Amino acid sequence: MAQAASVKSVATRISTQADSKFQDAVAGWVFMAPAFLVIFVFLVLPMLAAVFFSLTNWNGIRPLFTGDGSFNAEAFEMVGLENYQRLLIEDGSRQQAFFTALKNTVYFVMGVVPVQTILALGLAVIVNQRWLKGKGFFRTAFYFPSISSSVVISLIFMFLFASNGIINQGIKAIFPSYENVTWLNDATGIIHALLGALGITRNTVGGWATTEVAGIPLWNWLSGPSVTMLMIMILNTWTTIGTMMVIFLSALQNIPGQVYEAATVDGASAGQTFRKITVPLLRPTTFFIITLGLIGTFQVFDQIYVISSGGPADTTLTIAYLVFRSGFDDQRMGLATATAIVLFIIIFIFTLIQRRITGGDKAI
Amino acid sequence: MGAVTFDQVGERSPFQKILGRVLPVVGYVVLIIAALTQIVPFVLTVANSFKCLPAVNAAPAAFLPLPPFGVACKTPEGETLSADATSSGLAFNPAVEGYQQVFQQNLGLWLVNSAIFSVVVMLLRLVLDSLAGYALARIKFPGSRLLFIGMLGTMMIPAIVLLIPRFIILRQLGMVNNYSGIIIPLMVDAFGIFLMKQFFETIPSDIEEAAQVDGANRFVMFFRVILPMATPALTALAIFSFQGMWNNFLDILIVVGGNQNLWNLPLGLSFLRGQSGEALVWNEFLAGSVVTTLPMAILFFMFQRYFVEGSTYSGLAGQ
Numbered sequence: 170m171a172q173a174a175s176v177k178s179v180a181t182r183i184s185t186q187a188d189s190k191f192q193d194a195v196a197g198w199v200f201m202a203p204a205f206l207v208i209f210v211f212l213v214l215p216m217l218a219a220v221f222f223s224l225t226n227w228n229g230i231r232p233l234f235t236g237d238g239s240f241n242a243e244a245f246e247m248v249g250l251e252n253y254q255r256l257l258i259e260d261g262s263r264q265q266a267f268f269t270a271l272k273n274t275v276y277f278v279m280g281v282v283p284v285q286t287i288l289a290l291g292l293a294v295i296v297n298q299r300w301l302k303g304k305g306f307f308r309t310a311f312y313f314p315s316i317s318s319s320v321v322i323s324l325i326f327m328f329l330f331a332s333n334g335i336i337n338q339g340i341k342a343i344f345p346s347y348e349n350v351t352w353l354n355d356a357t358g359i360i361h362a363l364l365g366a367l368g369i370t371r372n373t374v375g376g377w378a379t380t381e382v383a384g385i386p387l388w389n390w391l392s393g394p395s396v397t398m399l400m401i402m403i404l405n406t407w408t409t410i411g412t413m414m415v416i417f418l419s420a421l422q423n424i425p426g427q428v429y430e431a432a433t434v435d436g437a438s439a440g441q442t443f444r445k446i447t448v449p450l451l452r453p454t455t456f457f458i459i460t461l462g463l464i465g466t467f468q469v470f471d472q473i474y475v476i477s478s479g480g481p482a483d484t485t486l487t488i489a490y491l492v493f494r495s496g497f498d499d500q501r502m503g504l505a506t507a508t509a510i511v512l513f514i515i516i517f518i519f520t521l522i523q524r525r526i527t528g529g530d531k532a533i
Numbered sequence: 534m535g536a537v538t539f540d541q542v543g544e545r546s547p548f549q550k551i552l553g554r555v556l557p558v559v560g561y562v563v564l565i566i567a568a569l570t571q572i573v574p575f576v577l578t579v580a581n582s583f584k585c586l587p588a589v590n591a592a593p594a595a596f597l598p599l600p601p602f603g604v605a606c607k608t609p610e611g612e613t614l615s616a617d618a619t620s621s622g623l624a625f626n627p628a629v630e631g632y633q634q635v636f637q638q639n640l641g642l643w644l645v646n647s648a649i650f651s652v653v654v655m656l657l658r659l660v661l662d663s664l665a666g667y668a669l670a671r672i673k674f675p676g677s678r679l680l681f682i683g684m685l686g687t688m689m690i691p692a693i694v695l696l697i698p699r700f701i702i703l704r705q706l707g708m709v710n711n712y713s714g715i716i717i718p719l720m721v722d723a724f725g726i727f728l729m730k731q732f733f734e735t736i737p738s739d740i741e742e743a744a745q746v747d748g749a750n751r752f753v754m755f756f757r758v759i760l761p762m763a764t765p766a767l768t769a770l771a772i773f774s775f776q777g778m779w780n781n782f783l784d785i786l787i788v789v790g791g792n793q794n795l796w797n798l799p800l801g802l803s804f805l806r807g808q809s810g811e812a813l814v815w816n817e818f819l820a821g822s823v824v825t826t827l828p829m830a831i832l833f834f835m836f837q838r839y840f841v842e843g844s845t846y847s848g849l850a851g852q
Contacts, residue, residue: 190673196751197674204665204721205680211718212687215698222698229697233705292567295560309837310568313575316829316840318780320799321822324806325578328593328815335577335593411571415844439552468693471782475803489693496697497787509694516691 223252223507228500245503252507265384267508269483270491271515272385276394277402277469277487278519282462285406289413289458294447296414297421308418311411319408319471326404327353327476352400356482358392359399395484401472409465413458420454421447456527460520467516488512575826582819583627584620589815591616597624606630631816632824635805640821642794643801647825650715650785650797651778657720658774659767665721666729667755671741681730688723692783700787710792715784725770732766733759765842772836773843779829798825 227233227245235241255263296307314322330336330352337349364370371378371388378388394402424447432442448455470489473479479486479494486494488508496505580596581589585606588595604626607613619626668674669681699718700709708714736759744754760767782799789795796804802821806813833840 192751193672194674197668197672197677200664200668200672200751200755201677201680203661204726207661207718207721208684208687208723210702211699212690212695212723213683215695215702216687216690218698218701219694222701229701233701288567292564295564298557298560300557301560301564307564307568308841310571312837312841312844313830313833314571316776316833317826318782318799318802318829320780320782320802321825324802324818324822325574327806327813328578328581328819329574331813331815333590333593338594407570412844415841419841439556464691468691470693471799474782474786475806492693492696496700502697502701505697509691509697513691513694 219506219510222503223510224249225503226251227502229496229502230500248503252504253511255504256507256511260384263504266483266486266491267488267511268383268385270486270488272390272392273394273398273484274467274469274487274489277398277405278463278466280394280399280402281405281409281466282459285410285413285462286455286458288406289410290417290451290455292410292414293417293421294443296418308415311414313411314408315412317408320475322404322408323472323475326400330400350396352396353476354481355396356480356484357396358389358394358484359396360391360393362396363393392484395481397477397481398485401469401476401485404472405466405469409462413461416458417451417454420451424450452528456524459523459527463519463523464516467512467519488515578819579823580625582631582816582823583629584625584816585614585616585628585630586814586816587613587616588620588625589819592620592622592625595620595623595625598627599624600626602627604628628816631814631818631820634814634817635821635824638805638817638821639793639796639801640798640824643796643798644824646795647779647797649712650781651775653716654719654778655771655774657716658722658725659771661721662725662770663729663733663760663763663767664755665726666731667733667759669726670730670733671738672751684723684726688727696783696787703788708788710789710795712795714788715795719778719781719784722774725774728770728773729763729766732763736762765839768836769839769843772832772839775832776829776840 224247225245226248231244232241233244255261256267257264292307292311295301296304301307328334332349332351332353336352337347340347341349374388378386380387382390428446428450429442432446437445468489469487470493473485473487473490474493477485479490489512492505492509492512495501495508499505576596577593580598581593583598584592584595585604604619605614606619606628619628669677703709703714703718708717740758740762741754744758779797780799781797782803785795785797785800786803790800798821802818802825805818805821809818
């Protein structure tokens with residue numbers, strides 16, 4: 170009797186356990202369902218579609234489906250790796266456009282990311298000092314620009330850097346001999362300009378300068394960002410250092426005070442403390458900030474769209490802008506998605522390299 | 534021990550003493566210059582948005598508003614006043630010409646659209662992100678780990694890669710050039726789910742157990758017990774979403790660029806700039822910029838703590 174009862178109660182227990190397990194499974198999936206659907210349809214599916222369309226020559230106009238809902242076989246052809254070939258290998262206008270955009274984008278990234286990271290860290294270290302009064306004020310002031318829209322910031326910078334604008338007027342007030350720079354429309358590369366000031370020009374450096382690599386003469390590869398691009402780089406740095414400073418600051422505040430006290434007891438100088446304690450402890454944050462910077466700068470688009478549309482002379486044409494231009498202006502969806510995927514791979518590689526350099530792989 | 538510490542700190546060389554005096558001064562100078570470069574552009578934006586156009590071009594640096602306020606930029610005969618008539622040195626007479634013009638350009642409609650996109654997306658994300666975040670944090674169900682890893686993976690896809698295929702899918706679904714095309718793809722975001730998951734993991738599980746004993750089912754418990762406890766995380770998520778949508782440009786451009794009635798403020802402003810060609814109507818553009826930034830600025834000063842926390846959270850997400 171007693172045995173039977175206990176067997177029965179075990180059975181019920183098992184069944185209620187199975188029951189609650191089943192209920193949990195249902196509840197879990199019901200809770201997840203809307204999020205899962207949206208992420209699948211608008212993130213995962215597009216990613217797969219990007220890979221697929223990069224292998225086609227679809228122009229984005231011919232309908233993918235016919236009137237009765239069946240697939241329209243004439244919408245596009247599978248062209249294999251042709252789009253990638255035209256971007257990367259085959260001589261021609263597509264290759265030239267891609268490598269121009271790559272050159273501009275890399276100058277942009279290499280200029281902005283180190284500068285914004287170092288400035289943000291420097292400001293955070295100062296704001297974190299014990300003697301500093303008005304921490305709240307400085308944090309607010311630095312953070313404020315990042316709440317504003319990229320379009321608004323672009324308009325403000327166009328206003329400040331206009332040929333008769335405040336920046337030019339200000340420089341002229343300090344250096345009367347200054348000749349106005351047309352910041353918004355100057356294709357001169359700044360490395361070219363600096364070399365030119367030293368008397369080094371395309372004609373004086375020798376024949377190698379005219380050798381073309383990927384449709385672009387070597388001399389032009391070394392142009393540096395154009396003056397207009399430089400202005401957009403300043404804009405980008407200016408907007409992002411606030412947020413990055415705040416992230417650095419909260420990481421600094423998480424370092425226990427005892428660590429510094431111990432270092433002081435051991436007679437470490439301020440410089441030593443910074444190098445041997447602050448920098449290593451900030452490693453994960455630095456890795457994160459640089460990753461954020463790389464992903465953001467490699468995709469720079471809004472500012473280019475508003476300020477320069479890729480000009481002057483394609484010197485602000487970035488890869489992201491090229492994706493937009495080939496897709497929506499040239500109606501080449503296949504080529505545009507291939508460009509985007511190459512960009513994805515480039516960002517991925519850069520992130521891996523910087524993980525090695527900053528030691529992000531060890532820190533996490 | 535403590536005495537030793539103080540002694541050692543006390544033994545500073547004269548050089549260190551001077552350094553201790555000089556460093557704070559240098560620090561303040563650097564911070565003040567940096568803060569000025571961040572603030573001055575906004576001050577000049579507001580000042581110039583209230584100038585007559587000739588005064589913007591001739592005296593962009595004038596920032597002191599002097600009476601008479603609300604001057605007319607044209608004579609009764611319709612002639613434009615010269616820059617000297619409304620500005621001198623660093624002072625100017627405020628006018629509302631820029632605001633009048635930009636509101637004639639449909640700014641009101643863009644403002645309404647910005648508000649609709651931001652509020653609707655924010656509310657949907659609050660519900661859907663926290664539902665998903667809760668499931669991932671607290672419910673054991675098959676596939677949950679895989680879902681979580683997959684979701685983290687999607688956070689690494691650059692937006693520009695999704696640009697064209699998302700447009701293609703939206704067009705196939707008939708969602709281009711209407712509200713649904715903006716709202717539905719953005720009503721869930723992986724970062725928000727991650728943020729809510731992290732938060733729910735900090736809630737002690739006895740609270741749920743107590744509620745379960747009372748016979749509450751998961752849904753009732755979630756909305757009655759768990760969600761009200763999540764107010765800090767929800768506030769940070771709300772602000773993060775609102776800000777992202779208010780300033781969204783690329784999605785709006787791609788999805789509703791062809792339908793003027795659905796433009797938001799950033800897209801409208803970029804259109805004004807594009808339309809103007811070489812003749813840039815600065816007081817009008819800057820007035821539009823002020824109208825676009827003002828709601829965010831008000832929110833920022835009301836909820837500053839949560840803005841900063843949102844960024845800090847995103848910093849944690851990276852770790």
